[in-house]
Amino acid sequence: xxxxxxxxxxxxxxxxxxxxxxxxxxxxxxxxxxxxxxxxxxxxxxxxxxxxxxxxxxxxxxxxxxxxxxxxxxxxxxxxxxxxxxxxxxxxxxxxxxxxxxxxxxxxxxxxxxxxxxxxxxxxxxxxxxxxxxxxxxxx
Amino acid sequence: xxxxxxxxxxxxxxxxxxxxxxxxxxxxxxxxxxxxxxxxxxxxxxxxxxxxxxxxxxxxxxxxxxxxxxxxxxxxxxxxxxxxxxxxxxxxxxxxxxxxxxxxxxxxxxxxxxxxxxxxxxxxxxxxxxxxxxxxxxxxxxxxxxxxxxxxxxxxxxxxxxx
Numbered sequence: 692x693x694x695x696x697x698x699x700x701x702x703x704x705x706x707x708x709x710x711x712x713x714x715x716x717x718x719x720x721x722x723x724x725x726x727x728x729x730x731x732x733x734x735x736x737x738x739x740x741x742x743x744x745x746x747x748x749x750x751x752x753x754x755x756x757x758x759x760x761x762x763x764x765x766x767x768x769x770x771x772x773x774x775x776x777x778x779x780x781x782x783x784x785x786x787x788x789x790x791x792x793x794x795x796x797x798x799x800x801x802x803x804x805x806x807x808x809x810x811x812x813x814x815x816x817x818x819x820x821x822x823x824x825x826x827x828x829x830x831x
Numbered sequence: 832x833x834x835x836x837x838x839x840x841x842x843x844x845x846x847x848x849x850x851x852x853x854x855x856x857x858x859x860x861x862x863x864x865x866x867x868x869x870x871x872x873x874x875x876x877x878x879x880x881x882x883x884x885x886x887x888x889x890x891x892x893x894x895x896x897x898x899x900x901x902x903x904x905x906x907x908x909x910x911x912x913x914x915x916x917x918x919x920x921x922x923x924x925x926x927x928x929x930x931x932x933x934x935x936x937x938x939x940x941x942x943x944x945x946x947x948x949x950x951x952x953x954x955x956x957x958x959x960x961x962x963x964x965x966x967x968x969x970x971x972x973x974x975x976x977x978x979x980x981x982x983x984x985x986x987x988x989x990x991x992x993x994x
Binding site for chain 1: 904937938939940941942943944945946947948949950951989990991992993994
């Protein structure tokens with residue numbers, strides 16, 4: 692009887708977990724165009740659909756999509772900058788957090804140099820969404 | 832200064848300069864390869880009720896980098912371009928031509944161990960207009976650091992469905 696109870700408890704613990712969500716979140720913040728020194732005040736929204744699950748052994752099955760759209764005005768150039776990106780993330784990973792990086796071009800509507808933004812999409816060990824951050828560069 | 836002392840001083844100086852040239856936060860590249868991988872698989876279109884045996888052949892051009900990150904995690908950077916075509920062997924010469932082409936790039940960091948990436952490619956044919964996709968599976972072997980490629984069929988483009 693004791694052995695059965697222990698086994699039943701183990702089965703409950705071994706059930707696969709899932710992290711599902713569909714969220715749209717506004718964002719704003721400043722970034723620097725490293726190609727010309729502009730400070731760009733961005734605002735936009737991030738739409739994330741998350742359909743991840745974790746197997747009993749901790750393996751993370753990822754099925755996620757992240758859409759980022761934003762616009763900003765550069766200072767001192769007063770130029771308009773636009774960024775838009777859809778990132779699909781499908782894979783299977785060892786137990787633990789996972790980070791996806793996605794580098795995309797930020798386009799300006801004027802003679803200022805375009806630049807690149809790398810988005811860091813972080814996922815927790817349970818498949819839930821962690822924080823998203825970004826950094827800019829002027830390569831390529 | 833005797834020779835033994837000079838050698839020891841030189842060794843320490845060299846070690847210190849090497850240490851100084853490698854920041855503690857540096858990532859270490861373990862692999863950087865570019866190759867063409869021949870692909871072949873016979874697939875059924877899961878979007879249709881009837882059976883098919885579509886014999887796809889083609890090539891995946893693969894660029895792969897593997898990095899050891901400061902925290903001990905693995906960073907896998909993959910870009911690939913795949914071109915496939917095939918015919919349904921059940922129909923023989925009457926089969927339409929099925930083709931699937933596409934490029935994908937993934938940059939992902941995870942704990943050490945085996946991992947798999949799934950890249951979806953839309954299949955186009957004159958026979959049907961459905962959601963038939965091939966899935967290019969890239970299985971990462973943590974021992975060899977290499978990717979093993981294979982193909983499966985799906986009736987989805989890999990986008991997650993809302994809960």
